[in-house]
Amino acid sequence: MVEAAVFNRIDVDLAALVRNYRRIEARVGESRIMAVVKSDAYGHGLVPCARALAGAGCSVFGVAEVDEGVALRESGVDGEIVTLLGFPAEAALTVVRHRLSPVVYDMAGIEALAAAAAAEKVRTGVHLKVDCGMGRLGVTPAEAPGFVRRIAELDGLFLAGILSHFPMADTSREESRRNLECFREVCGAAGVNGEGGVVRHMANSAAIIREPDAALDMVRPGISLYGCYSVEPRDRGLLPGLEPVMRFSTRVVQVKNFAAGSGISYGHTHVTGREAVVAVLPVGYDDGYLRKLSNRAEVLIRGRRAPVIGRVCMNACMADVTDIAGVSPGDEAVLMGRQGDDEITADEVAAWLDTISYEVLCLFGGRNERFYHG
Numbered sequence: 001m002v003e004a005a006v007f008n009r010i011d012v013d014l015a016a017l018v019r020n021y022r023r024i025e026a027r028v029g030e031s032r033i034m035a036v037v038k039s040d041a042y043g044h045g046l047v048p049c050a051r052a053l054a055g056a057g058c059s060v061f062g063v064a065e066v067d068e069g070v071a072l073r074e075s076g077v078d079g080e081i082v083t084l085l086g087f088p089a090e091a092a093l094t095v096v097r098h099r100l101s102p103v104v105y106d107m108a109g110i111e112a113l114a115a116a117a118a119a120e121k122v123r124t125g126v127h128l129k130v131d132c133g134m135g136r137l138g139v140t141p142a143e144a145p146g147f148v149r150r151i152a153e154l155d156g157l158f159l160a161g162i163l164s165h166f167p168m169a170d171t172s173r174e175e176s177r178r179n180l181e182c183f184r185e186v187c188g189a190a191g192v193n194g195e196g197g198v199v200r201h202m203a204n205s206a207a208i209i210r211e212p213d214a215a216l217d218m219v220r221p222g223i224s225l226y227g228c229y230s231v232e233p234r235d236r237g238l239l240p241g242l243e244p245v246m247r248f249s250t251r252v253v254q255v256k257n258f259a260a261g262s263g264i265s266y267g268h269t270h271v272t273g274r275e276a277v278v279a280v281l282p283v284g285y286d287d288g289y290l291r292k293l294s295n296r297a298e299v300l301i302r303g304r305r306a307p308v309i310g311r312v313c314m315n316a317c318m319a320d321v322t323d324i325a326g327v328s329p330g331d332e333a334v335l336m337g338r339q340g341d342d343e344i345t346a347d348e349v350a351a352w353l354d355t356i357s358y359e360v361l362c363l364f365g366g367r368n369e370r371f372y373h374g
Helices: 014-028 038-042 046-055 066-074 089-097 107-120 144-153 173-189 205-210 233-238 346-353 357-367
Strands: 009-013 032-036 060-063 080-083 100-104 124-129 157-163 199-203 246-251 254-258 276-281 298-301 304-309 317-320 332-339 342-344 369-373
Touching: 009 014, 009 357, 014 032, 014 046, 014 205, 014 369, 032 046, 038 046, 038 357, 046 060, 046 066, 060 066, 066 080, 066 089, 066 100, 089 100, 089 107, 100 107, 100 157, 107 124, 107 144, 107 157, 124 144, 144 157, 144 173, 173 199, 173 205, 199 205, 205 233, 246 357, 298 342, 332 346, 332 357, 346 357
Parallel strands: 009 369, 032 060, 060 080, 080 100, 100 124, 124 157, 157 199
Antiparallel strands: 009 246, 246 332, 254 276, 276 317, 298 304, 298 332, 304 317, 332 342
8 A cells, every 4th residue: 555545644663662672771771671562563563663673682572472473483583482372272383383482371281382392303492471460371379380390391391481470560569569579489489590591570561660670580561662651650750751653643634614503423412612614534433543532532733732523433533623724635633643842642542532552552553554664
């Protein structure tokens, strides 16, 4: 698809992505970085983002599922690729052949992977996940030493890492310290002390900022790579200067004049209170610009904010540009990102949607044509 044929576009600034990576590097010192590029790099594009980070020196990548790992390998990305959700048993051979490092948390999966590795006459590294309070994937702390011993017994496998995850790193230091202490105790009981090549990792983006003791041997930044903060404003100075990597824009396709008392869009949920000038934008919930943004969101046109009025439709929405002089068809409208001196952030869009920035990035990036810069 050529740019001229696109109304709605996602611009991804790969240079900003690399600068964010450098800021995280400076924060964590000697700890290695697993760049979390799962879920299509949070909507930014799996392969372009991983390649940019590899070019910056990153050698460990975190994906969600096996198919993402295979896509990275087939695109030429080297280094370690960790599948954070593990793998279906029937994909064990694919994991081995593509040199993926799966997270493991059940004995059946471990045995299947060992058999596949033995059949290929290779040794595959695995990362054992321990649930230290997240209440999600992982073996219990009591089970972990037995799993470590069993992995050591299997000729086709070796323990490459042991990991856990923080459930409240963004809100509760007390809970996070309990989680970290639990993980340290598990590692001690399992004989994993950061030596011998077994990597301990637990810190997500919020913990990188708020819990420096949690850096251990490796950290797993996700949302921070893409320029968003997962912590309150008071803590952001600990990792200053993160830059948004994604920008979402469209173009005005029509400008219309309405008398006072005119209903706008389905259901007439907005009725003009004065003579109004309205810009029609070719973006709607099919493009990830959800119906919940109706009568809530704002867009930037000619560097000024214009409220979204009336119901957002499948492929269109309307913005009140009465107070913005000279708006014409073809003018850029920024739905998320900077225009002129103003900026609509992912956090701001998330607040209108009653969600979080992660979901906004995945939603917008996954539904629109992406263009890469830098």
